[in-house]
Amino acid sequence: MQLRLMTWNIHRCIGLDRRFDPDRVIETLRHHQPDILLLQEVDRGVPRSKKLYLDHLIADAMDYPFHTWSEAHVLKQGSYGNATFSKFPIVKRRVLDLKQGRRKNRNCLYTRLQLPHRANLHLFNWHLGLSAKERAKQVGRVLSSNTMRDLPKRHAVILGGDTNDWRNLLFHGAGVKAAGFDAWSEHGRRKPLRTFPSPNPVGALDKFFWRGALHEENIHVSRLKVARAASDHLPLLAEFRLGKG
Numbered sequence: 001m002q003l004r005l006m007t008w009n010i011h012r013c014i015g016l017d018r019r020f021d022p023d024r025v026i027e028t029l030r031h032h033q034p035d036i037l038l039l040q041e042v043d044r045g046v047p048r049s050k051k052l053y054l055d056h057l058i059a060d061a062m063d064y065p066f067h068t069w070s071e072a073h074v075l076k077q078g079s080y081g082n083a084t085f086s087k088f089p090i091v092k093r094r095v096l097d098l099k100q101g102r103r104k105n106r107n108c109l110y111t112r113l114q115l116p117h118r119a120n121l122h123l124f125n126w127h128l129g130l131s132a133k134e135r136a137k138q139v140g141r142v143l144s145s146n147t148m149r150d151l152p153k154r155h156a157v158i159l160g161g162d163t164n165d166w167r168n169l170l171f172h173g174a175g176v177k178a179a180g181f182d183a184w185s186e187h188g189r190r191k192p193l194r195t196f197p198s199p200n201p202v203g204a205l206d207k208f209f210w211r212g213a214l215h216e217e218n219i220h221v222s223r224l225k226v227a228r229a230a231s232d233h234l235p236l237l238a239e240f241r242l243g244k245g
Contacts, residue, residue: 001116001242006034006222007160007206008235009127012043012080013054015229016199020049024230026061031224032237036113037062037085038160040127042069045078055083070095070109072127082109082125082161089114094147096124098138103129106138108161110147119213119242122151126161135165139174148179156212156242157181162233166203168192181209184219193221195234206236213243 006029013022029037039058043049059067064085072081084090092112099105108126115121124142128135142148142159151157159181163170171177171186185192185204194201201221208219222235 003036003121003240003242004032004034005036005038005158005160005208005238005240006032006235007038007125007162007208009040009162009206009231009233010042010054011231011233012041012046012049013230014048015231017229021230022052022054022057024226026058028222028224028227028230028235029058029062032222032235034237035087036123037064038123038125039083039085040125040162041080042083043078043080044069044071046075046080047077051078058083059085066090068093068109068111070107072107073105082107082127084109084111084123084125086111086113088121096142096145096147098126098128098141100129100134100137103131103134108142115242120155121242122155122157124157124159126159126163128161128163128165130164132167132169135163135170136174139170139176143175143179154212156214157210158214159209160207160238162205163207164205165207166205168204171209176209180211182211182217183207183209184217193219193236195221195236197232198228198234201234206233208236208238210240214240215243216241
């Protein structure tokens with residue numbers, strides 16, 4: 001079966017014009033129609049986003065029957081975090097704490113999806129830190145977690161989200177390749193897919209890594225005009241054919 005995924009740091013639905021406008025995010029999502037959606041910087045109950053639960057707003061607008069959210073950072077009013085949306089049942093969920101020392105709270109939202117014909121897809125939706133050493137430790141924590149280690153080797157697994165990895169070091173330097181994952185450009189045969197900042201991207205911060213029964217991959221950046229205005233990141237899309245696993 002074919003799968004379309006998207007990862008996007010939506011910047012609380014606050015665009016480059018500093019306006020809170022979730023309609024621009026929703027318009028982008030309606031154009032691309034991802035089966036599975038990984039979002040970062042999703043507000044709940046924060047005044048800057050009218051105290052809305054943005055994950056509920058987006059799920060309702062896009063008719064996602066299954067979605068879950070994890071709190072990463074608590075503000076004076078409300079909080080924000082990562083959210084995963086799916087057209088397929090979410091049958092398991094965990095939150096992996098990625099906080100390092102006194103640095104900003106970070107986490108990784110794990111979900112297991114039940115796809116047709118009893119196929120499993122494991123998703124890790126993360127938003128990593130600003131320091132290279134911090135990011136390497138965070139990736140190591142995910143890869144060495146019981147959640148990751150307990151996964152059957154034949155199952156399809158995807159790591160996705162905002163890595164803040166400006167120098168594209170994580171794949172080789174933080175153990176992602178050694179853990180059996182593939183990547184779109186980190187092996188050097190393709191150009192990096194730049195997503196930040198959205199008006200004129202210079203950094204490939206948003207990434208997918210994958211392993212298992214995922215074939216015929218095609219990873220690309222959204223070029224919609226409305227997407228450039230909706231957030232400081234551009235959405236990254238991935239298409240796979242899911243085989244037997």
